[in-house]
Amino acid sequence: MSHYQFIAAPFSLYSGKARGYLRWKNVPYLEVLSTREVYEQEVMPRLGYGMVPIIITPQNETVQDTTDIIDYFEAKLPGPGVYPAGPVQKLAALILELFGDEWLLITAMHYRWAYNEDFAYQEFGNTGFPHLPAEERYALGKKAAENFKGSLPFLGITPKSIPAIEKVYEEFLRAFDAHLAAHPFLFGSRPSIGDFGFLGPLYAHNYRDPESGKIMERVAPRVADWARRTHAPQQALSGEFLGEDQVPATLEPLLAIFAREHLPVLQDSIADLQKWVADNPGQSELPRITGFHKYKVGGVEDDRAVFPYPLWMLQRVLDHYAGLEGDDKAAADALLARIGASALSDMSITPRLKRENFKLVLA
Ligand SMILES: N[C@@H](CCC(=O)N[C@@H](CS)C(=O)NCC(=O)O)C(=O)O
Structure with a gap:
């Protein structure tokens, strides 16, 4: 085996982050759907618990956590990278990765479960149990999704906070859309670690979930375009960061x-x-x-x-x-x-x- 295996799911937030990076980095990988069997036979024994995405290397090592996956390939593969060399750009990029991964997560979870519940059950079912008939897939998908939907109050998503979450999300979308009018990615024409931090919530949930995608297209069409471009880069290893360590205003x-x-x-x-x-x-x-x-x-x-x-x-x-x-x-x-x-x-x-x-x- 000379390629990497990427165990992931189309609707999974962090799978989207890593997939966009693997494609841009031109990593030779094959994606393996994290069906229930794959989860039980590969993911759980390797990690000791359940979490996607994971990378299995040709040497049969396991890499988990999207940040570790990115750092693994940044160290291993030659060519352009996603960490800006400019120290202030890099600081801003690391902050935005953290913000994407861990704060925009709130918006991703809210919009999925408030507006795309049925779609989400289908997605959990299609991924976990692809060989079963549609009705059974849906029922098992609904059961598999319980923990995820159940995490909303732990993330601070309740009827009290929801109007404010939507207000801040729309403020965020408008600001990002305005930035994208001038630059293809956060720091120029090359995607950075910050772009991939944004990609998880903004692609796998907030663009790809149908109702959330409509909101994104309406409020911030350039963000929807960025999500498509960053998740499916037309050219690997392309683009440059802005010169002189600029962090655009x-x-x-x-x-x-x-x-x-x-x-x-x-x-x-x-x-x-x-x-x-x-x-x-x-x-x-x-x-x-x-x-x-x-x-x-x-x-x-x-x-x-x-x-x-x-x-x-x-x-x-x-x-x-x-x-x-x-x-x-x-x-x-x-x-x-x-x-x-x-x-x-x-x-x-x-x-x-x-x-x-x-x-x-x-x-
Ligand atoms: N920080 C981790 C988060 C990964 C993660 O939360 N993945 C979700 C799917 S998108 C998952 O498998 N969650 C299972 C769980 O939280 O129990 C990473 O970057 O890889």
Whole structure:
């Protein structure tokens, strides 16, 4: 076997993120549908739990987590990459990857389950049980989807927060659409790690789910076009990042939404991690949820679970920032101040986190 296997699903958020990257990077891979059998016989034994997408290498190694998948191929394959060389561009790209993966997720989950419930059940059924008749596929798909639909309140998606989620999402779509009037991708003509972070929620859910796709086409047709182009690049390894480490001014409204909506959640998550560590001496493996907190979306307060995993992604941002010096640091600080994210410069994840054997653990 000389190709990579990519176990994934068409309707899966993080599969969309990785697939767009694999195509742009020209990775020789074959996609394997994560049917129930594949999930039970390949995914679960390899990870110790169920999660897609995964990569199986020709040497039979497993790579999970889309960020690890991207980093694996960035290190392994020659040619252009998705991390900008410009230090301020890279900082902004890492922030936007985190924001896409972990905050736009809220919009992806809300719109799927509010407007595409039947379609989603069909998709779960078609993927999990493709050999069964349509009715059985639907029934089993509905059952398989229970946990996902059931996660909405944990993500802070309730009747109270929904109008605010929709308001912020439309603000985000308009700002991204305006940016795309001037640039094909976030940082120029080459997709970056930030574009792929956006792609999961914006392609697999918010573009591909039929009712959500109509909303995207109506509010932000350039974003729909970007989702198509980024998920199915016409030319692998193409394009350039903007010169002189430019972060276009049109990205600042997007970064400001991160600072306003996501950063406070991350600050609470650090505090909760520290509390969890104090309450659980001697334990290294983190649970999926460390607690609950009040969060705000579009100014509306609601309850939400606190997830430690996004702190592992935030740590990447903070590690990059910590390495900046001189003019680069001054330019980064000026950007953070303009977007309202100066708090980032004093944040640190203590204790540090790492991923080991597909688990999040204290470093
Ligand atoms: N951070 C992970 C997230 C992957 C993820 O949540 N995948 C979803 C499907 S899109 C899944 O398999 N979820 C199963 C679960 O959460 O139990 C990544 O980037 O790969």
